[in-house]
Amino acid sequence: MLIVLSGPSGVGKGTVRQAMLKSGYRDFHYSVSMTTRKMRPGEVDGVDYYFRTKEQFEEEIANGGMLEYAQYVDNYYGTPLHYVNEQLDAGQDVLLEIEVKGAMQVRAKCPDAVFIFLTPPDLNELRHRLVGRGTDDAVTIQKRVNKAVDELKMMQNYDYAVVNDEVPLAVDRIEHIIQSEHLRVQRVAEKYANMIKKATSGD
Ligand SMILES: Nc1nc2c(ncn2[C@@H]2O[C@H](COP(=O)(O)OP(=O)(O)O)[C@@H](O)[C@H]2O)c(=O)[nH]1
Numbered sequence: 001m002l003i004v005l006s007g008p009s010g011v012g013k014g015t016v017r018q019a020m021l022k023s024g025y026r027d028f029h030y031s032v033s034m035t036t037r038k039m040r041p042g043e044v045d046g047v048d049y050y051f052r053t054k055e056q057f058e059e060e061i062a063n064g065g066m067l068e069y070a071q072y073v074d075n076y077y078g079t080p081l082h083y084v085n086e087q088l089d090a091g092q093d094v095l096l097e098i099e100v101k102g103a104m105q106v107r108a109k110c111p112d113a114v115f116i117f118l119t120p121p122d123l124n125e126l127r128h129r130l131v132g133r134g135t136d137d138a139v140t141i142q143k144r145v146n147k148a149v150d151e152l153k154m155m156q157n158y159d160y161a162v163v164n165d166e167v168p169l170a171v172d173r174i175e176h177i178i179q180s181e182h183l184r185v186q187r188v189a190e191k192y193a194n195m196i197k198k199a200t201s202g203d
């Protein structure tokens with residue numbers, strides 16, 4: 001199953017993902033994105049992102065190597081296609097942590113994916129988290145908060161909205177969503193398997 005997690009910058013997507021891994025819910029593979037933004041202190045190429053130049057990124061697009069991509073506050077961000085295909089073919093769940101325009105591209109290409117939007121309790125708290133994280137200057141923070149206003153309007157295009165008020169609660173909600181989606185997919189698969197069995201047995 002392909003799981004798409006979106007939400008404004010600073011809402012806590014990365015934090016929630018890390019907490020899911022720590023909670024023992026390891027049953028998904030995180031797709032490392034490619035970006036042209038500058039590496040932050042502590043980030044590692046190939047772990048947090050594949051950090052590339054604009055030219056390299058555009059070459060990747062031209063070669064058809066991206067599942068989706070978008071420009072977000074002056075930089076490109078995108079999902080390399082190869083890893084996602086490889087993991088899905090191997091029967092693994094794949095988690096994409098991407099912004100809304102990219103998510104809608106995935107929606108068009110993979111309508112069976114599960115789309116989850118993580119929201120902050122309110123915009124003041126979002127700003128507070130971005131300031132507290134300490135990775136962006138005041139101008140960038142303002143751009144990201146402005147962007148959040150538009151992103152929140154896109155929430156209605158998602159299958160689920162999850163409030164990240166407290167990390168353990170958000171983790172719990174997301175894990176429940178994934179588990180129920182698995183059951184739903186299993187039930188549909190069983191239904192079709194039975195239909196095929198009946199049709200081929202001549203009943
Ligand atoms: N479309 C798209 N968006 C991405 C991708 N990777 C990250 N993003 C989004 O780009 C935005 C900015 O990411 P980043 O600069 O790392 O800031 P952060 O998410 O606040 O740490 C966030 O909304 C990310 O979810 C990707 O592969 N594709």
Ligand SMILES: Nc1ncnc2c1ncn2[C@@H]1O[C@H](COP(=O)(O)OP(=O)(O)O)[C@@H](O)[C@H]1O
Pocket residue numbers: 007008009010011012013014015016129130132133164165166167
């Ligand atoms: N539920 C929460 N309550 C308070 N602070 C949070 C919560 N979730 C995340 N944070 C903090 O908010 C900041 C942004 O989180 P981060 O995971 O980097 O967001 P994103 O990946 O969505 O940009 C971090 O400093 C993180 O510790």
